[in-house]
Amino acid sequence: MDRIDNGLRRFWRVVSLMAVLALLVAACGGSGGTTTTAGGTTTTGGGTGTTQPTGTTEPGEQIGGTVTVYGTWGGAEEEAFRAMVAPFEERTGIQVQYTGTRDINTVLSAGVQSGILPDLAGLPGPGQMAEWARQGALVDLSTVIDYDQYVSETSPGFVELGTVDGKLVGVFIKAAVKGLIWYNPNVWTGGDLDSWDAVVAAANAHEGAQAGWCVGLESGAASGWPGTDWIEDFVIRQSGPEVYDRWYQGELPWTSPEIRQAFEAFGEVIANSYGGSQYAIATNFGDAGQPLFTDPAGCLFHHQASFMAGEFFPNYPTSPQPGEDFDFFIMPTINPAYQGALTGAGDLFGMFNDTPQARALMQWLVSAEAQQIWVDRGGAISGNSKVTSYPDPISQKSAEALAKAEVFRFDASDLMPEAMNAAFWQAVLDYTQNPGNLDRILEDLDRVRQDAYGG
Numbered sequence: 001m002d003r004i005d006n007g008l009r010r011f012w013r014v015v016s017l018m019a020v021l022a023l024l025v026a027a028c029g030g031s032g033g034t035t036t037t038a039g040g041t042t043t044t045g046g047g048t049g050t051t052q053p054t055g056t057t058e059p060g061e062q063i064g065g066t067v068t069v070y071g072t073w074g075g076a077e078e079e080a081f082r083a084m085v086a087p088f089e090e091r092t093g094i095q096v097q098y099t100g101t102r103d104i105n106t107v108l109s110a111g112v113q114s115g116i117l118p119d120l121a122g123l124p125g126p127g128q129m130a131e132w133a134r135q136g137a138l139v140d141l142s143t144v145i146d147y148d149q150y151v152s153e154t155s156p157g158f159v160e161l162g163t164v165d166g167k168l169v170g171v172f173i174k175a176a177v178k179g180l181i182w183y184n185p186n187v188w189t190g191g192d193l194d195s196w197d198a199v200v201a202a203a204n205a206h207e208g209a210q211a212g213w214c215v216g217l218e219s220g221a222a223s224g225w226p227g228t229d230w231i232e233d234f235v236i237r238q239s240g241p242e243v244y245d246r247w248y249q250g251e252l253p254w255t256s257p258e259i260r261q262a263f264e265a266f267g268e269v270i271a272n273s274y275g276g277s278q279y280a281i282a283t284n285f286g287d288a289g290q291p292l293f294t295d296p297a298g299c300l301f302h303h304q305a306s307f308m309a310g311e312f313f314p315n316y317p318t319s320p321q322p323g324e325d326f327d328f329f330i331m332p333t334i335n336p337a338y339q340g341a342l343t344g345a346g347d348l349f350g351m352f353n354d355t356p357q358a359r360a361l362m363q364w365l366v367s368a369e370a371q372q373i374w375v376d377r378g379g380a381i382s383g384n385s386k387v388t389s390y391p392d393p394i395s396q397k398s399a400e401a402l403a404k405a406e407v408f409r410f411d412a413s414d415l416m417p418e419a420m421n422a423a424f425w426q427a428v429l430d431y432t433q434n435p436g437n438l439d440r441i442l443e444d445l446d447r448v449r450q451d452a453y454g455g
Contacts, residue, residue: 062092069096071347072101076311080377083377084365094360099118104124108128120352122349125414128417129169138352141169141171146363153384171348172348175345175380176305176345180303185323185326193332195333198332208296208297209296211298213300214292214299217429218282223425227429229343229411230266231259231262233303235247236338238261241407288302289316308326310380330342341408368382371383376391377391379395420445420452
């Protein structure tokens with residue numbers, strides 16, 4: 001498979017938060033899935049995989065017809081997307097037919113080969129996006145949206161991540177901060193912790209809780225990814241951004257000491273987790289934080305991204321409220337040489353079929369008006385700098401954390417070739433179940449690395 005383009009590599013080697021600051025300066029003031037329209041009617045969808053260039057559309061223009069969309073969202077996330085596109089449907093007369101699947105890599109990869117694709121889709125990540133773009137499957141979005149406006153309103157880092165060989169083929173419609181340590185302030189009363197040693201000590205004591213950590217790794221065909229977030233956060237905090245970059249670019253062996261120690265640190269978390277390794281493997285990532293709110297608490301801390309605040313926690317049976325029942329602090333620095341490092345990700349969208357309906361929806365999705373709808377539901381950060389209002393202190397705090405970070409890196413697994421990413425997910429599950437097999441697991445990952453990055 002192709003490597004991520006050289007421009008992207010150079011970008012992340014030198015990136016500071018200056019690019020990301022532009023994002024939020026204003027703010028700181030199974031393969032099968034469900035198919036629904038934004039109104040909730042069950043439908044089926046799928047495109048032809050061909051492009052038919054058309055002109056641009058005016059906002060609110062009545063067009064009619066349908067547009068098919070594939071994504072990974074279900075539950076509260078799907079509801080948020082449906083709310084986001086509801087005004088678009090009303091204004092344009094276009095019916096959005098959405099299909100949700102956690103096996104998005106497999107579904108879209110098969111579609112690229114067969115030519116049977118949705119009009120628009122949430123892309124697995126910049127690494128897979130680059131592969132599909134070079135196969136000619138993705139439409140150049142600079143001919144679809146107002147490119148100059150998108151560039152002016154979007155973090156340069158996100159623009160760069162969506163660009164392959166000089167063409168904009170992916171746009172971000174929302175972002176998430178990773179490496180957040182969630183807690184219930186009614187159980188953990190110690191506030192923010194500023195060192196990893198202090199976090200480990202508190203988790204080991206787990207006063208008022210049955211275990212130090214809650215962990216959930218299940219996510220259908222994508223099971224394992226929450227563990228990759230843990231390992232990424234350890235790599236950047238233990239070994240720094242240069243090691244992080246060399247690692248996701250395929251230049252650093254998985255058997256290197258830096259990657260091994262990150263896995264081992266994750267193993268210590270699993271050993272002190274609620275329900276142990278089998279519970280972690282069987283528990284869906286969205287449900288994993290529920291023991292924070294039981295009486296007595298099942299766990300003291302939960303490591304997960306900012307989206308938990310709006311899309312998962314409030315929908316738990318106990319209806320926890322931001323600030324009152326849940327809060328977070330940033331996973332602290334481990335090696336003082338790499339102070340202030342932060343990881344994050346975003347929901348990347350691309351176009352496979354160029355139709356008037358697809359163009360109109362893509363133009364809507366990148367707008368501040370559309371993204372504000374999702375942000376207002378909590379837990380999401382907009383990639384559009386014109387979105388300045390956040391619905392609660394926790395969401396605002398997430399936005400500020402991104403803006404204040406000294407070093408920012410995008411989710412490493414999402415930047416890896418698809419085969420490497422999938423192997424990483426599986427390796428997390430294998431290690432969680434059998435930590436004594438770490439040597440073999442890392443050696444297997446290196447064998448995949450040789451093939452995935454072209455030897």
